[in-house]
Amino acid sequence: MNKVELLDDCNNSLGEGITYSSINNNLYWLDIGNVSKLYKLELSSNKKEVFELPEIVTATSIKSEDELILATNNGLKLFNTSNKNFESIVSIEDQQLLTRSNDGGSDAYGRFWFGTMQNNFDQDGNGIPIKDNIGKLYKVDTNKNVSIIEEGLGIPNTFVWSPDNNNFYFSDTLKGTILSYNFELESGELSNKKELANFNRGHPDGSTIDTDGCIWNCRWGGSCIVRFTPNGRVDQIIEMPVENITNCIFGGKDMKTLFVTTASNDGKNKNELDGSLFSINLNYQGIEDNKSKIELS
DSSP states (O other), X not given: OOOEEEEEOOOOSBEEEEXXXXXXXXXXXEEOSSSEEEEEEETTTTEEEEEEESSOEEEEEEOSSSEEEEEETTEEEEEETXXXXXXXXXXXXXXXXXXXXXXXXXXXXXXXXXXXXXXXXXXXXXXXXXXXXXXXXXXXXXXXXXEEEEEEESSEEEEEEOTTSSEEEEEETTTTEEEEEEEETTTTEEEEEEEEXXXXXXXXXXXEEXXXXXXXXXXXXXXXXXXXXXXXXXXXXXXXXXXXXXXXXXXXXXXXXXXXXXXXXXXXXXXTXXXXXXXXXXXXXXXXXXXXXXXOO
16 A cells, blocks of 8 residues: 655645656646746755746746746746746747646657646636637747647646657546657657547546656546556556645655645535645656756757
């Protein structure tokens, strides 16, 4: 039995965008809102910092020791945790008020991939039902060239690559299926899209991957994390003490701790741990997120 431990009772409204940096043994995650918060937790000292960011920020990628690339409702931004400088890298859908960014991540070449979706926050930050499949899947090359890979998406999630970089895994939460694509690392091209995995509890949200090539998928509304094998078979289920599990990442010195973000819950299963950050020590070793190599000049 894997023990789920409360790491931080941060009470996030929509905890997301978690990543780990072995450069300084730091964990980063977001609380998404019209004014978003970036959390930085030094795992060695348990020191925590919280940065307020003036827009909807939804995904993270390590750029350097102090810098992160962030996906926002206005495109990609660079944030420096030392001097708190927040600057635009490339504008994407910045004039489109009906959409916002969602999940994303860097491939092994350093390109940044992310998705957009219908903006489900009103001006006061209250939730709006998602009715329109108007999201897109974007690829931003290291030279900042922007490509639209797919359109007509509901809620794009699960941006992970296989250990050999031959496959890309992705999901549209509204459709409920984790997809697999053939991935060509040198060109960044996708092909051979196919359904990989389904599960009958909740909906697929964020994911990470281990050295065996298995996908650890968080289940929104499902109170669990599911480990899928590379052929889509359910291998393991970790029960969680809250309902809305949003994203996870392996980290720590041995890369065997799974860190998990969650969200608040207005339903009947609401409890005081909703929105907390959890950790789970495992016998599996994860793969660290790829770092961004997007050119800044």
